[in-house]
Amino acid sequence: MSDYDVVILGGGSGGYACALRASQLGLSVALIEKDKVGGTCLHRGCIPTKALLHAAEVADSARESEQFGVIAELAGIDMNGVNSYKDGVVDKLYKGLQGLIKAAKVDYIEGTGKLVAPTTVEVDGRRVTGKNVVLATGSYSKTIPGLDVDGVKVIASEHALRLDRVPKSAVILGGGVIGVEFASAWHSFGTEVTIVEALPRLVAAEDADCSKQVERTFRKRGIKFKTGKPFESVKHTDAGVTVTIAGGETIEAELLLVAVGRGPVTQGIGYEEQGVAMDRGFVLTDERLRTNVAGVFAVGDIVPGMQLAHRGFAQGIFVAEEIGGLNPKPIDEAGIPRVTYCEPEVASVGLTEEKAKEQYGADKIKTYNYNLGGNGKSQILKTQGFVKLVGVVDGPVVGVHMVGSRVGELIGEAQLIYNWEAFPSDVAQLVHMHPTQNEALGEAHLALAGKPLHAHA
Amino acid sequence: MSDYDVVILGGGSGGYACALRASQLGLSVALIEKDKVGGTCLHRGCIPTKALLHAAEVADSARESEQFGVIAELAGIDMNGVNSYKDGVVDKLYKGLQGLIKAAKVDYIEGTGKLVAPTTVEVDGRRVTGKNVVLATGSYSKTIPGLDVDGVKVIASEHALRLDRVPKSAVILGGGVIGVEFASAWHSFGTEVTIVEALPRLVAAEDADCSKQVERTFRKRGIKFKTGKPFESVKHTDAGVTVTIAGGETIEAELLLVAVGRGPVTQGIGYEEQGVAMDRGFVLTDERLRTNVAGVFAVGDIVPGMQLAHRGFAQGIFVAEEIGGLNPKPIDEAGIPRVTYCEPEVASVGLTEEKAKEQYGADKIKTYNYNLGGNGKSQILKTQGFVKLVGVVDGPVVGVHMVGSRVGELIGEAQLIYNWEAFPSDVAQLVHMHPTQNEALGEAHLALAGKPLHAHA
Amino acid sequence: APVAPVAPVASGGPALAKPPVRKLAKDLGVDLHALVGTGPNGSITREDVTGAVAPV
Numbered sequence: 001m002s003d004y005d006v007v008i009l010g011g012g013s014g015g016y017a018c019a020l021r022a023s024q025l026g027l028s029v030a031l032i033e034k035d036k037v038g039g040t041c042l043h044r045g046c047i048p049t050k051a052l053l054h055a056a057e058v059a060d061s062a063r064e065s066e067q068f069g070v071i072a073e074l075a076g077i078d079m080n081g082v083n084s085y086k087d088g089v090v091d092k093l094y095k096g097l098q099g100l101i102k103a104a105k106v107d108y109i110e111g112t113g114k115l116v117a118p119t120t121v122e123v124d125g126r127r128v129t130g131k132n133v134v135l136a137t138g139s140y141s142k143t144i145p146g147l148d149v150d151g152v153k154v155i156a157s158e159h160a161l162r163l164d165r166v167p168k169s170a171v172i173l174g175g176g177v178i179g180v181e182f183a184s185a186w187h188s189f190g191t192e193v194t195i196v197e198a199l200p201r202l203v204a205a206e207d208a209d210c211s212k213q214v215e216r217t218f219r220k221r222g223i224k225f226k227t228g229k230p231f232e233s234v235k236h237t238d239a240g241v242t243v244t245i246a247g248g249e250t251i252e253a254e255l256l257l258v259a260v261g262r263g264p265v266t267q268g269i270g271y272e273e274q275g276v277a278m279d280r281g282f283v284l285t286d287e288r289l290r291t292n293v294a295g296v297f298a299v300g301d302i303v304p305g306m307q308l309a310h311r312g313f314a315q316g317i318f319v320a321e322e323i324g325g326l327n328p329k330p331i332d333e334a335g336i337p338r339v340t341y342c343e344p345e346v347a348s349v350g351l352t353e354e355k356a357k358e359q360y361g362a363d364k365i366k367t368y369n370y371n372l373g374g375n376g377k378s379q380i381l382k383t384q385g386f387v388k389l390v391g392v393v394d395g396p397v398v399g400v401h402m403v404g405s406r407v408g409e410l411i412g413e414a415q416l417i418y419n420w421e422a423f424p425s426d427v428a429q430l431v432h433m434h435p436t437q438n439e440a441l442g443e444a445h446l447a448l449a450g451k452p453l454h455a456h457a
Numbered sequence: 458m459s460d461y462d463v464v465i466l467g468g469g470s471g472g473y474a475c476a477l478r479a480s481q482l483g484l485s486v487a488l489i490e491k492d493k494v495g496g497t498c499l500h501r502g503c504i505p506t507k508a509l510l511h512a513a514e515v516a517d518s519a520r521e522s523e524q525f526g527v528i529a530e531l532a533g534i535d536m537n538g539v540n541s542y543k544d545g546v547v548d549k550l551y552k553g554l555q556g557l558i559k560a561a562k563v564d565y566i567e568g569t570g571k572l573v574a575p576t577t578v579e580v581d582g583r584r585v586t587g588k589n590v591v592l593a594t595g596s597y598s599k600t601i602p603g604l605d606v607d608g609v610k611v612i613a614s615e616h617a618l619r620l621d622r623v624p625k626s627a628v629i630l631g632g633g634v635i636g637v638e639f640a641s642a643w644h645s646f647g648t649e650v651t652i653v654e655a656l657p658r659l660v661a662a663e664d665a666d667c668s669k670q671v672e673r674t675f676r677k678r679g680i681k682f683k684t685g686k687p688f689e690s691v692k693h694t695d696a697g698v699t700v701t702i703a704g705g706e707t708i709e710a711e712l713l714l715v716a717v718g719r720g721p722v723t724q725g726i727g728y729e730e731q732g733v734a735m736d737r738g739f740v741l742t743d744e745r746l747r748t749n750v751a752g753v754f755a756v757g758d759i760v761p762g763m764q765l766a767h768r769g770f771a772q773g774i775f776v777a778e779e780i781g782g783l784n785p786k787p788i789d790e791a792g793i794p795r796v797t798y799c800e801p802e803v804a805s806v807g808l809t810e811e812k813a814k815e816q817y818g819a820d821k822i823k824t825y826n827y828n829l830g831g832n833g834k835s836q837i838l839k840t841q842g843f844v845k846l847v848g849v850v851d852g853p854v855v856g857v858h859m860v861g862s863r864v865g866e867l868i869g870e871a872q873l874i875y876n877w878e879a880f881p882s883d884v885a886q887l888v889h890m891h892p893t894q895n896e897a898l899g900e901a902h903l904a905l906a907g908k909p910l911h912a913h914a
Numbered sequence: 915a916p917v918a919p920v921a922p923v924a925s926g927g928p929a930l931a932k933p934p935v936r937k938l939a940k941d942l943g944v945d946l947h948a949l950v951g952t953g954p955n956g957s958i959t960r961e962d963v964t965g966a967v968a969p970v
């Protein structure tokens with residue numbers, strides 16, 4: 001007999017969203033969490049990093065205030081102050097989330113769970129059985145073979161978020177989202193940063209033009225980076241670390257931050273024993289997020305694909321609706337918006353130019369790159385960058401890629417355009433607010449539709 | 458015989474957009490401007506005010522930096538610095554615009570034009586005849602009877618933008634868009650501001666909830682305002698002015714800024730003589746922007762309706778396409794996005810709750826108000842406010858109203874939702890980027906669709 | 915055998931067309947409810963709408 005309609009293992013973004021939606025649909029729900037509801041995103045991921053990045057923005061703004069006629073001086077960073085600001089934001093959202101879980105009448109079970117039968121999870125000796133089980137155990141900071149993260153001189157993002165000081169210098173291993181975000185924040189705080197990336201470009205998952213623009217601005221800002229340079233080794237020194245990279249070059253720094261990706265938390269908790277099919281530790285699912293074991297679903301970072309909190313939300317909601325019999329539409333992964341919050345921000349949805357050409361054929365794809373130099377609000381912010389559209393000839397917009405201060409907020413509009421398969425002319429016929437940055441999206445669509453306004457054709 | 462397909466009188470937002478689009482369509486175009494192309498918006502309106510407001514944001518950010526752990530002190534405002542920043546932005550965009558006009562092969566005629574025949578404009582004795590004439594002479598700062606704007610102690614927005622100092626104190630007459638924007642910027646610079654407004658609320662054109670939130674935040678910020686208090690008189694004093702308002706209360710200040718609206722520039726330039734139908738100085742048109750005189754169109758601030766630059770752009774483009782035979786769709790005025798750039802920003806599109814209930818019946822309208830307290834990114838910015846949706850029961854979203862720092866950029870997404878007549882469920886099925894402010898739009902739609910995520914139902 | 919057309923309207927919900935397509939239909943004066951959708955799940959596509967105005 002089942003105790004619950006749904007038993008969810010892991011209370012991060014994917015797990016708790018599933019719990020809330022399932023309970024709304026009248027299902028009985030147990031949510032098992034060993035640490036804190038909210039998971040990586042709330043406690044060690046999205047929220048604290050974005051607080052850090054906002055403090056960095058405040059610091060930059062003070063440093064550059066003279067350009068705007070404002071007389072202010074940046075005297076320094078009080079890292080304790082930054083941390084209590086950051087923790088304050090997390091605490092408030094944590095309280096709110098706990099309130100939602102409580103109001104939803106979800107049975108919240110604290111403890112480490114283990115899958116002991118296809119649809120039974122054992123927590124501290126107690127067996128919790130569901131008609132359905134949702135695996136949502138999330139991810140951890142990976143490292144590379146032979147590189148030992150000691151949490152002191154060689155650290156991961158969770159340690160970086162708890163630092164009680166601004167490091168004088170740091171090497172960041174990995175030029176992906178997490179790496180460039182810390183690089184950007186620390187640089188703003190005064191750290192001398194060097195990013196080491198094995199791939200040929202920063203934010204390599206993004207459209208190549210975005211990488212170029214980020215690199216250009218990082219160079220101007222004084223953030224150093226070595227791309228195409230795999231890490232070789234690290235030696236502890238009195239002052240910190242010496243990092244050796246391909247070619248033999250060495251870099252001295254106070255710290256090494258390892259940001260080489262996140263691995264799935266799926267070992268030693270019964271998944272293999274119960275026959276859940278996995279690949280390199282990730283739980284395999286079909287497009288309806290079913291594993292190979294009947295009644296067992298998986299959501300969030302343990303499912304191969306983009307590791308994003310809102311993908312977890314969407315998957316959690318999807319599974320709850322699936323179990324609730326609503327027959328939801330499968331999620332289009334390319335339609336999930338992506339923002340990297342370094343300065344300049346990078347935001348994208350849909351296909352890169354390269355992928356679109358692969359998929360449709362190069363002659364079927366047209367692109368337009370609207371430079372923010374022509375965008376009044378971006379000039380007011382003194383930021384540089386662009387809005388790039390990837391469109392199918394006589395067809396919809398299939399990719400939007402943006403770089404510049406604050407462009408992350410433009411992704412809301414861009415994602416509607418992509419997901420609703422709008423044609424450039426659908427957007428071009430609407431007038432955008434002047435002066436805004438989203439006006440640049442409007443101008444780009446005007447141009448792609450063949451009727452540029454504040455742009456040369 | 459006509460010299461041109463289109464002769465445009467006035468090179469502001471409406472006029473130059475018309476010129477650029479007409480030329481794209483292969484029409485021959487003359488653009489007549491007595492001052493500078495770009496008009497009010499570029500030289501005395503949108504752009505310089507938003508530069509001022511950004512400098513204000515930089516000042517606030519420095520003032521409040523400690524809350525974020527950043528040690529900076531706001532020592533003051535260098536108004537010359539602010540002005541040269543502001544002028545720098547204007548100059549750069551002005552050069553860009555001149556380049557576009559040149560590249561478009563528009564005949565740019567400098568001088569004051571007068572309509573001397575239905576489709577003939579005289580400029581410095583030269584007669585320029587078009588198959589069509591577009592009136593685009595824009596607007597000027599109004600005052601009220603008996604209140605004399607001297608440009609020194611009693612000023613209008615164009616003078617306020619040229620001040621070489623931060624006023625110690627100011628009374629602002631008018632709590633509309635321009636009034637609250639100057640109030641907000643000056644307060645951030647250190648001016649003691651009092652807004653005097655005859656209507657019962659600030660930003661009275663917006664949804665009542667928006668006014669309430671702006672008033673709440675203004676009160677917290679220390680911006681004083683007297684609503685429901687018509688202005689009575691002003692006396693010049695040695696120190697500045699004494700303003701008397703209804704009820705006899707007096708307010709002393711260094712300056713009085715008159716921001717009571719903008720009147721159309723339509724007198725003494727031949728419109729009446731040529732029989733163009735007008736109402737209180739505004740040029741009347743049908744929905745295709747035709748005046749009663751054959752071949753004569755009007756666009757921009759001289760046409761009754763919202764006085765916004767991008768409405769001018771849209772109307773200018775419309776008329777060019779109409780003349781070019783493209784038979785464009787008439788513009789839905791309610792679909793034009795509106796942003797007020799005070800702190801907190803106000804952004805809206807579509808109908809207010811009140812108007813929607815009038816139009817559809819109160820029982821056919823449902824609303825949802827998502828508090829930014831539940832929005833992670835807004836918490837990070839330490840801003841308060843909401844996203845309010847006005848929806849038709851079992852129908853589309855017909856109004857979006859937002860208040861909070863930086864919500865102006867969310868209007869891009871909101872305007873697609875309104876103009877494309879999306880249902881709450883259309884938006885709710887798409888996942889928004891976490892953590893962003895546009896996520897609040899997503900949450901509001903989830904809730905209105907009956908499946909709230911980070912919100913109580 | 916003739917197949918019963920899929921109803922283009924979800925009960926109480928919007929016509930089964932993406933919002934920009936709905937807008938296009940409105941601009942072109944096409945009544946979505948009179949169309950039989952040829953897209954996934956009987957949804958109305960842009961071609962269904964433009965096809966309804968183009969002279970056959």
Ligand SMILES: Cc1cc2nc3c(=O)[nH]c(=O)nc-3n(C[C@H](O)[C@H](O)[C@H](O)COP(=O)(O)OP(=O)(O)OC[C@H]3O[C@@H](n4cnc5c(N)ncnc54)[C@H](O)[C@@H]3O)c2cc1C
Pocket residue numbers: 009010011012013014015032033034035036037038039040041042044045046047049050111112113114136137138139157178265269299300301302307308309310311312890891892
């Ligand atoms: C530094 C950093 C910054 C990031 N920034 C962003 C961002 O800005 N935007 C974004 O979208 N994403 C961001 N992410 C990614 C985001 O945090 C993850 O995609 C998201 O948290 C995944 O959700 P999840 O539910 O799959 O897993 P998690 O959030 O990792 O949650 C898993 C939960 O399961 C619990 N758990 C694990 N095993 C057990 C067990 N055996 N028993 C009981 N409980 C268990 C864990 O304690 C944890 O609470 C960031 C990540 C990091 C590290």
Ligand SMILES: Cc1cc2nc3c(=O)[nH]c(=O)nc-3n(C[C@H](O)[C@H](O)[C@H](O)COP(=O)(O)OP(=O)(O)OC[C@H]3O[C@@H](n4cnc5c(N)ncnc54)[C@H](O)[C@@H]3O)c2cc1C
Pocket residue numbers: 433434435466467468469470471472489490491492493494495496497498499501502503504506507568569570571593594595596614635722726756757758759764765766767768769
């Ligand atoms: C302080 C302020 C802030 C504003 N902020 C915003 C904002 O943020 N966003 C927004 O959308 N709108 C804003 N506006 C409104 C916006 O500026 C106007 O809506 C817009 O400029 C109207 O465009 P227009 O083409 O109708 O007229 P105008 O821009 O006024 O242009 C008319 C042009 O015609 C010329 N002209 C007039 N008579 C003659 C003649 N006889 N011969 C030759 N030339 C002539 C004038 O010199 C002028 O250049 C603001 C306005 C002000 C005053």
